[in-house]
Amino acid sequence: MTKTLLRALAGETLDVPPIWMMRQAGRYLPEYRATRAEAGDFLSLCYNPELAAEVTLQPIRRYGFDAAILFADILLLPQALGADLWFVTGEGPRLSTVTTEADFARLGSGAMIHDTLHPIYETVRILRRELPEDVPLIGFAGAPWTVATYMIAGQGTKNQGPAHALKAENRALFEALIERLTETTIDYLSKQVEAGAEVVKIFDSWAGSLKGEDFDRFALEPCRRITQELKSRFPGLPVIGFPRQAGEKYVGFHAATGVDCVAVDDSVSPEWVAENVQPHGCVQGNLKNTHLVTGGQALVDETRRVVEALGKGPHIFNLGHGITPDADPENVQIMIDTVRGR
Ligand SMILES: Cc1c2[nH]c(c1CCC(=O)O)Cc1[nH]c(c(CCC(=O)O)c1C)Cc1[nH]c(c(CCC(=O)O)c1C)Cc1[nH]c(c(C)c1CCC(=O)O)C2
Numbered sequence: 001m002t003k004t005l006l007r008a009l010a011g012e013t014l015d016v017p018p019i020w021m022m023r024q025a026g027r028y029l030p031e032y033r034a035t036r037a038e039a040g041d042f043l044s045l046c047y048n049p050e051l052a053a054e055v056t057l058q059p060i061r062r063y064g065f066d067a068a069i070l071f072a073d074i075l076l077l078p079q080a081l082g083a084d085l086w087f088v089t090g091e092g093p094r095l096s097t098v099t100t101e102a103d104f105a106r107l108g109s110g111a112m113i114h115d116t117l118h119p120i121y122e123t124v125r126i127l128r129r130e131l132p133e134d135v136p137l138i139g140f141a142g143a144p145w146t147v148a149t150y151m152i153a154g155q156g157t158k159n160q161g162p163a164h165a166l167k168a169e170n171r172a173l174f175e176a177l178i179e180r181l182t183e184t185t186i187d188y189l190s191k192q193v194e195a196g197a198e199v200v201k202i203f204d205s206w207a208g209s210l211k212g213e214d215f216d217r218f219a220l221e222p223c224r225r226i227t228q229e230l231k232s233r234f235p236g237l238p239v240i241g242f243p244r245q246a247g248e249k250y251v252g253f254h255a256a257t258g259v260d261c262v263a264v265d266d267s268v269s270p271e272w273v274a275e276n277v278q279p280h281g282c283v284q285g286n287l288k289n290t291h292l293v294t295g296g297q298a299l300v301d302e303t304r305r306v307v308e309a310l311g312k313g314p315h316i317f318n319l320g321h322g323i324t325p326d327a328d329p330e331n332v333q334i335m336i337d338t339v340r341g342r
Pocket residue numbers: 021022023024025026027036042069070071072073074075091092093140156203205322
């Protein structure tokens with residue numbers, strides 16, 4: 001098997017870890033900015049299968065990464081459920097909010113999401129044809145909690161206050177929203193897999209603000225249900241979970257959810273991850289993304305440190321969070337060369 005990503009996900013320890021990068025198709029690349037301009041705006045790019053496939057392929061051509069990730073966004077699912085979604089330049093996403101039973105009643109469910117999301121499945125089909133044979137395609141969705149934080153607040157928030165408030169003030173409505181998102185995420189990811197995604201990743205970017213029992217109920221449990229249902233529909237499908245900033249809660253996440261790989265952010269050290277998380281399965285991460293902005297010897301040293309610390313078990317090299325628009329494309333090449341020992 002030449003797909004090193006799949007070997008690491010199956011638990012193999014490799015001499016050189018497979019490498020890809022969160023947000024590898026993004027604004028730090030001039031070719032991405034050109035294609036995005038051609039599409040008009042970010043959402044038009046997501047819903048244009050030819051151009052979305054093109055930007056997915058750009059970092060594969062430029063750098064030869066060991067995996068491609070579908071170009072889309074975690075907020076397309078709420079849009080498919082009927083929320084209004086738009087992006088404010090320089091600020092980020094905005095959505096119509098869900099804070100009352102009446103708002104919730106207006107949301108769709110089940111099969112209707114595919115009416116909106118079918119171009120995404122077409123992007124996956126194009127990519128399966130056009131990707132090099134040894135480069136697997138990763139499909140993805142947001143985890144229910146993270147997607148709910150955006151739907152409840154109508155935008156990104158520092159501490160997810162509005163979502164925590166709804167959880168406290170109208171528990172039934174909050175739980176109904178998490179349930180709806182869990183079910184439709186299973187439907188959405190299933191269609192991606194049927195179209196050709198070989199791995200799926202569940203992004204729980206705000207998992208770190210769930211503490212104690214809340215973490216178990218609203219981060220672990222939905223991820224466990226999604227993973228279990230996908231694996232029963234698609235036996236052998238590898239799943240990556242990313243409960244960002246989970247800290248101590250990274251320990252045991254493999255076993256509690258059934259994911260094949262736990263992606264870790266850079267708030268934990270690679271040595272700690274090697275000792276506490278990697279014994280339970282494959283891990284992905286966790287170079288601090290700012291090294292791709294600042295570069296220099298620190299970039300090389302910290303890349304080596306991650307490779308060495310996590311080299312004794314199954315590891316997929318990645319960043320701790322997505323690459324930022326101000327990163328230098330040359331630093332990405334330096335990181336890759338360092339990982340591959342060149
Ligand atoms: C929280 C979240 C979102 N989207 C995503 C998350 C979870 C991961 C994380 O924590 O970063 C996930 C995501 N978003 C995007 C991908 C595509 C695949 C990839 O290359 O990783 C993936 C996997 C494209 C994107 N999604 C977005 C961009 C930038 C759009 C542009 O202006 O071109 C890209 C390439 C926009 C986006 N989308 C979202 C925000 C908050 C923003 C604005 C911030 C920003 O502008 O960087 C929601």
